[in-house]
Amino acid sequence: MTNTMADIASHAKAMLIIGSNTTEQHPVFGTMIRQAVMHRGVKLVVADPRKIDITEFATLHLQLRPGTDIPLVNGLMNIILEKGWEDRDFILNRTEGFDEVRQTLEHYTPEHVAQLTGIPLEKLYEAAEILATNKPMAVMWAMGITQHIVGVNNVMDLANLQMMLGNLGVPGGGVNPLRGQNNVQGACDMGGLPNVYSGYQNVTLDASREKFEAAWGAQLSQTVGMTVTEMIPGIEEDKIHALYVLGEDPIVSDPNSSHIRKCMEECDLVILQEIFPSETSPYADILLPGASFAEKSGTFTNTERRVQMVHQAISPPGEARPDWWIIAEIARRVLAQGARQVQPAPYSGWEYENTSQIMDEVAALTPSYAGVSHARLERDPAGLHWPVKDAEHPGTPILHVGQFTRGKGHFMPVEHVPPAELPDEAYPMLLNTGRVLYHWHGGEMTRRSAGLLEIYSHAKIEINPEDARMLGLNGKRRVRVSSRRGSIEAHAWITDRVPTGMIFSNFHFPESSANELTIAALDPVAKIPEYKICAVRVEALD
Numbered sequence: 001m002t003n004t005m006a007d008i009a010s011h012a013k014a015m016l017i018i019g020s021n022t023t024e025q026h027p028v029f030g031t032m033i034r035q036a037v038m039h040r041g042v043k044l045v046v047a048d049p050r051k052i053d054i055t056e057f058a059t060l061h062l063q064l065r066p067g068t069d070i071p072l073v074n075g076l077m078n079i080i081l082e083k084g085w086e087d088r089d090f091i092l093n094r095t096e097g098f099d100e101v102r103q104t105l106e107h108y109t110p111e112h113v114a115q116l117t118g119i120p121l122e123k124l125y126e127a128a129e130i131l132a133t134n135k136p137m138a139v140m141w142a143m144g145i146t147q148h149i150v151g152v153n154n155v156m157d158l159a160n161l162q163m164m165l166g167n168l169g170v171p172g173g174g175v176n177p178l179r180g181q182n183n184v185q186g187a188c189d190m191g192g193l194p195n196v197y198s199g200y201q202n203v204t205l206d207a208s209r210e211k212f213e214a215a216w217g218a219q220l221s222q223t224v225g226m227t228v229t230e231m232i233p234g235i236e237e238d239k240i241h242a243l244y245v246l247g248e249d250p251i252v253s254d255p256n257s258s259h260i261r262k263c264m265e266e267c268d269l270v271i272l273q274e275i276f277p278s279e280t281s282p283y284a285d286i287l288l289p290g291a292s293f294a295e296k297s298g299t300f301t302n303t304e305r306r307v308q309m310v311h312q313a314i315s316p317p318g319e320a321r322p323d324w325w326i327i328a329e330i331a332r333r334v335l336a337q338g339a340r341q342v343q344p345a346p347y348s349g350w351e352y353e354n355t356s357q358i359m360d361e362v363a364a365l366t367p368s369y370a371g372v373s374h375a376r377l378e379r380d381p382a383g384l385h386w387p388v389k390d391a392e393h394p395g396t397p398i399l400h401v402g403q404f405t406r407g408k409g410h411f412m413p414v415e416h417v418p419p420a421e422l423p424d425e426a427y428p429m430l431l432n433t434g435r436v437l438y439h440w441h442g443g444e445m446t447r448r449s450a451g452l453l454e455i456y457s458h459a460k461i462e463i464n465p466e467d468a469r470m471l472g473l474n475g476k477r478r479v480r481v482s483s484r485r486g487s488i489e490a491h492a493w494i495t496d497r498v499p500t501g502m503i504f505s506n507f508h509f510p511e512s513s514a515n516e517l518t519i520a521a522l523d524p525v526a527k528i529p530e531y532k533i534c535a536v537r538v539e540a541l542d
Contacts, residue, residue: 001174001175001176001177001178001303001304001305002168002169002173002174002175002176002398002399002400003138003171003172003173003174003176003304003397003398003399004304004306004385004397004398005028005029005032005303005304006032007171007172007397007398008032008033008036008138008140008172008174008176009029009032009033009035009036010036010171010172011136011171011172012036012042012136012137012138012172012173013042013043013134013135013136013137013172014042014043014044014045014130014131014134014135014136014137014138015033015036015042015043015044015045015137015138015139015140016045016046016047016131016137016138016139016140017033017044017045017046017047017048017054017058017140017141018046018047018048018069018072018073018139018140018141018144018145018158019047019048019069019141019142019143019144019145019146019154020048020140020141020142020144020145020178021048021050021052021053021054021142021144021434021435022054022140022142022178023052023053023054023437024052024053024435024436024437025142025178025180025434025435025437026142026178026303027437029178030054033054033057034054034057037057038057043059043130043134044057044058044059044060045058045059045060045061045062045127045130045131046058046060046061046062047061047062047064047069047072048061048062048063048064048144049063049064049065049066049432049498049499049502050063050432050462050497050498050499050504051063051496051497051498052497059130060123060126060127060130062117062119062123062124062127063118063119063499064117064118064119065116065117065118066419066430066432066502066532066533067148067418067419067422067532067533068116068117068118068416069145069148069150069154069157070150070153070154070157070414070415070416070417071108071112071113071116071117071416072113072117072119072124073154073157073158073160073161073414074104074105074108074113074157074414074416075108075109075110075112075113075114075117075124076124076127076128076131076161077101077105077108077160077161077164078105078106078108078109078110078113079110079124079125079128080128080131080132080164080165081102081105081164083128083129083132085128085129085132085133085165086132086164086165087164087165087166087167089166090163090165090166091163091164091166094163094168094169094403094404094408094409095163095408095409095410095411096408096409096410096411097410097411097412098164098411100411100413101160101411101412101413101414103413104413104414104415108416110124110125116416131161131165132165135165135166135167135173136167136170136171136172136173137162137165137167137172137173138167138172138173138174138176139158139161139162139167139174139175139176140176140177140178141154141155141158141176141177141178142177142178142179142180143180143434143531143532144434144532145158145177146177146523146526146528147528147529147530147531147532148419148523148528148530148532148533149417149419149420149521149522149523149524149530150417150523151523151526151528152523152525152526153414153415153417155175155177156412156414157412157414158175159175159409159412160411160412160414162174162175163409163411168400168404168409169398169399169400169401169402169403169404170398170401171398174398174399177303178303179302179303181441182293182300183300183301183302185301185302185303185305186299186300186301186302186307188200189301189366189368189369189386190362194224194225194226194227195224195225197212197365198362198365198366198369199365199366199367199368199369200368201366203220203221203222203223203224203225204222204224206222209222211365212365215349215361215364215365216349217349226239226240227526227527228248228250228254229254229255229520229522229527229528229529230527231243232250232254232260232263232264233259233263233520235263235264235266235267236262236263236266240267241267241268241269242267242268242269242270242271243264243267243269243270243271244271244273245270245271245272245273245274245280245284246273246274246290246323247273247274247275247290247323248280249278249279249280249441249442249444250264250280251264251278251279251280251283251510252278252279252280252441252442252443252507252510252513252515253441253442253507253515254515254520254529255515255518255519255520255529255530255531256485256486256515256516256518256519256520257486257513257515257516258485258486258516259485259520261283264280264283265283267283269285269286270283270284270285270286271284271285271286271288272284272286272287272288273287273288273289273290273323273326274287274288274289274290274444275289275290275291275292275320275444276444276445276448278442278444279442279444279510288326289316289318289319289320289321290320290321290322290323290326291316291320291321291322291323292316293310294312294313294314295312295313295314295315295316295320295322296312296316296322296323296324296355297309297310297311297312297322297354297355298310298322298324298355298358298359299355299359299372299374299377301386304385305385305386305396306382306383306384306385307369307372307377307383307384307385307386307388308377308381308382308383309374309377309378309381309383322355324352324355324358328350328351328352331350332350332351335350355374356373356374356375359372359373359374360373367387367389368386368387368388369386369387369388370387370388370389370390370393371384371388371389371390371391371392371393371395372384372386372388373391376391385397419530419533419534420519420521420530420533420534421484421519421521421530421533421534421535422533422535423501423535424535426537427482427483427484427535427536427537428501428535428537429467429501429502429503429535429536429537429538430501430502430503430533430534430535430536431481431483431502431503431504431505431514431517431518431533431534431535431536432498432502432503432504432505432532432533433504433505433506433507433514433515433518433531433532434504434506434532435506435507435508436456436460436506436508437456438452438455438456439452439456439506439508440508441507441508442507442508442510443508443509443510446508447508447509458490458491458509458512459488459490459491459505459506459508459509459511459512459513459514460490460491460492460493460505460506461479461481461490461491461492461493461503461504461505461538462493462495462497462498462503462504462505463479463492463493463494463495463498463503463538464494464495464496464498464499464500464501464502465494465495465496466500467500467501467503467538468492468494471538471539471540472540473492473494473540474540476492476540476541476542477491477492478490478491478492478540478541479491479492479538479539479540479541480538480539480541481503481505481517481536481537481538481539482517482536482537482539483516483517483518483519483534483535483536483537484519484535485516485517485518485519486516486517487516487517488505488511488512488513488514488516488517489512489541490505490509490512503536503538505517515531517534517536518530518531518534519534
């Protein structure tokens with residue numbers, strides 16, 4: 001997020017939520033948004049195919065067809081230009097490439113966009129006016145935007161919108177992705193991506209590589225690595241022979257589950273480091289018992305770039321150990337084995353005694369974390385927003401104030417690309433997937449909670465009443481949903497939360513996981529699967 005949650009809740013005069021079921025998946029921030037609407041009169045526009053709970057607080061709900069986010073955003077910008085609502089000073093002084101985007105937007109007339117998205121013409125004009133004339137305006141999104149074959153372009157187009165309106169580098173504005181997993185921001189910051197070291201320092205740049213080589217005493221590759229969505233299929237292609245899986249459950253969370261199971265069965269070696277035996281554990285050759293968040297000390301970096309200290313509250317059970325300790329111990333043993341075979345002995349930099357030492361190494365090598373230390377976080381439990389440039393720097397709650405990191409913001413023309421798979425005669429409906437309030441992701445923790453299971457005990461398929469009538473449900477409560485990749489059976493929830501022609505399912509329950517159905521079509525840049533759209537057939541069961 002370029003801005004903090006508190007900043008948005010306190011200063012935004014308008015908000016656009018697109019591709020985010022905020023109140024169910026980010027309930028703390030969702031509550032802050034509702035309070036801002038009720039007590040400050042913030043104008044809220046929600047763009048989502050479903051009538052999610054936050055739409056009850058919205059000034060306007062744009063119920064677009066799945067996969068038409070780019071036409072919607074381009075159409076709004078077309079209207080903004082038509083009405084002269086763009087921030088010309090910001091565009092002139094702080095950006096480049098606007099003329100190319102302007103030319104692209106000419107093809108996204110309101111009439112054409114209304115046809116593509118299914119949103120009435122008058123609602124497009126109303127939304128454009130709300131977002132353009134109530135400044136500052138903040139944009140929030142989540143995986144409803146990114147989990148498409150055009151996920152990167154979706155995000156780029158939202159950046160185009162905010163640059164056009166001058167809503168970057170100001171309180172109450174910004175482009176604000178709501179992260180989908182606990183500490184995923186911190187994992188990415190620490191180089192948990194195949195193309196960067198910590199702090200997003202590119203592996204292909206000589207300066208970055210040489211700095212880390214000097215610090216680690218090792219020769220490093222300049223080749224960009226593989227994402228998980230490339231690695232697991234790579235098993236069948238003889239590219240991958242071993243997997244080390246840490247805190248991930250690909251059998252449940254990756255698309256096209258039957259294919260994932262086949263790949264995992266063929267893998268020569270699977271090491272799984274987990275706190276519970278997950279759906280992936282039967283495929284593991286070695287199980288390593290990790291410690292949960294309450295059983296270790298360290299830092300989390302949340303969705304708003306806030307680095308916070310956490311302390312061990314209880315002891316890990318049995319042989320469970322913190323993840324960092326397990327990884328360091330494996331590395332030490334590998335190096336010891338290498339020392340017996342290679343002279344001189346390879347460099348060993350794994351002699352950590354605690355996570356404070358690890359954070360000191362992070363700070364020494366990562367400009368955005370240069371001023372972060374455990375000692376400082378102990379003094380300021382509220383945490384620090386990176387970048388923190390040195391030990392005296394106060395942190396950066398708002399990014400891009402006065403100037404973008406690259407200098408001038410770059411507008412990028414973005415064109416609509418249809419989803420990889422759309423309904424046809426054999427599979428006439430669309431499947432949209434996501435989570436529900438009471439469970440989280442693969443459900444390995446939440447399905448172990450008796451209280452949560454009492455509220456939401458099994459998978460449900462949301463289906464529109466008109467579609468239910470056409471399918472002949474007639475009071476029946478179970479349906480079979482099939483795609484070209486698999487089939488599941490689950491309880492039907494007949495509700496107008498979903499439009500006709502579309503159903504919604506979650507992947508919290510392995511016996512009825514939506515990922516048995518989803519397609520592994522990938523965004524060409526980020527390699528994120530198109531979880532949010534695929535074609536399915538729905539049948540009533542006796």
